[in-house]
Amino acid sequence: MRNLKEYNREAAAAYAKKWALDRNPEYKDYEDWGGDCTNFISQCLRAGNIPFDHTGKDILQMWFWYSDNNRTPSWTAAEPFYKYIINNNKSNTDNLGIYTRLANYNELEIGDIVQLLYEGRAYHNMIITDVILEGDYLIDYLICQHTYDLLNYPLSFKEGEKRYIKILGYY
Numbered sequence: 245m246r247n248l249k250e251y252n253r254e255a256a257a258a259y260a261k262k263w264a265l266d267r268n269p270e271y272k273d274y275e276d277w278g279g280d281c282t283n284f285i286s287q288c289l290r291a292g293n294i295p296f297d298h299t300g301k302d303i304l305q306m307w308f309w310y311s312d313n314n315r316t317p318s319w320t321a322a323e324p325f326y327k328y329i330i331n332n333n334k335s336n337t338d339n340l341g342i343y344t345r346l347a348n349y350n351e352l353e354i355g356d357i358v359q360l361l362y363e364g365r366a367y368h369n370m371i372i373t374d375v376i377l378e379g380d381y382l383i384d385y386l387i388c389q390h391t392y393d394l395l396n397y398p399l400s401f402k403e404g405e406k407r408y409i410k411i412l413g414y415y
Contacts, residue, residue, distance in 0.1 A: 246415045247415075248343060248412065248413040248414070248415060249293075249413050249414050249415065250293075250413055251289075251292050251293065251294060251342075251355060251411045251412070251413050251414060252291075252292045252293045252355075253292060253353060253354045253355030253356075253411070254354065254355070255291050255292050255293065256288045256289060256291050256292030256354075256355040256371065257288075257354045257355055257371065257372070257373045257374070257388075258291070259287065259288050259291030259292070260284075260288045260291075260371045260373050260388035261373055261388060261395060261396065263284065263287070264284075264388035264389070264390070264393055264394060264395040264396075265393050265395050267280075267390075268287060271283060271287055271309065272311075272312045274320055275390070275391060278321075279368070279390070279391035280390035280391050281322065281368050281369045281370070281389055281390050281391040282319070282320050282321055282322050282325045282369050283309075283319060283320045283390070284369075284371075284388075284389065284390035285325070285357060285369040285370070285371055286307070286309065286318075286319045286320070286325070288355075288371050288388075289342065289411070292355055292411075293414075294341070294342050294411075294414050295340070295341065295414060296308035296309075296341075297332065297340055297341030297342070299340045299341065300328075300332075303316055303317065304316070304317060304318065304324060304327070304328065305328065305331075305332070306318070306328075307319060307325075307328050307329075307332075307341055307342065316328075322359065322366040322367050322368055322369055323365050323366045323367070325366070325369065326359060326366045326407070326409075328342075329342050329344045329357075329409065330344060330345075330346070330409070332344075333415060340414070340415045341414055341415065342411065342413075342414050343411075343412045343413050343414055343415060344357075344409050344410060344411055344412055345409075345410050345412060346407065346408065346409060346410070347408040347409060347410035348408065349406075349408055350382055351408070351410060352372050352375070352385055352408055352410070353372065353375065353410075354372055354373060354374065354375060355371065355372060355411055356371070356372045356408065356409060356410050356411055357369055357370070357371060357372075357408075357409040357411065358370045358371075358372065358385075358387060358399060358402075358406055358407070358408055358409070359406065359407040359408075359409065360402065360404050360405070360406060361404070361405040361406065361407055362404075362405075364405075366407065368389070368391065369389070370387040370388065370389040370394075370399070370402070371387060371388055371389070372385050372386070372387055372399070373386050373387060373388045373396055374386035374396060376398075384398050384399060384400045385398075385399040385400075386398060386399070387399050387402070
């Protein structure tokens with residue numbers, strides 16, 4: 245039996261806040277290649293101790309970035325990212341890497357992912373960087389993103405269909 249390891253939500257959110265309005269020079273900026281949002285989210289997950297995953301049967305079932313010429317589609321593109329993180333660690337696989345599930349709005353925590361959808365397909369990724377409460381009542385979430393860079397922006401201001409992804413940890 246595999247042991248689920250903890251995702252460092254605070255480290256992922258701290259990275260997001262540090263680089264939301266800038267670019268980490270260790271990574272390529274894909275802003276001019278369709279957008280940098282998923283690349284940014286992938287960097288945040290790495291900062292939260294999610295390891296690269298080379299265990300899939302093909303490139304679409306892996307997640308890594310070493311250079312622009314040595315990366316997976318799931319690192320830089322919204323829909324391949326979604327398919328990878330949702331399908332990666334089903335109970336009947338031996339894959340390593342991130343373990344997630346779809347979530348409801350009120351289940352989100354710092355470090356979880358929000359996707360914007362068009363006709364049911366992801367086209368944009370954001371990361372939760374703060375939870376706004378009034379007493380015990382959820383008021384809103386703050387997000388960071390690239391591609392129209394935003395730092396601690398209210399999620400309630402983002403229009404459109406959304407999908408919520410809970411990061412449970414990694415194997």
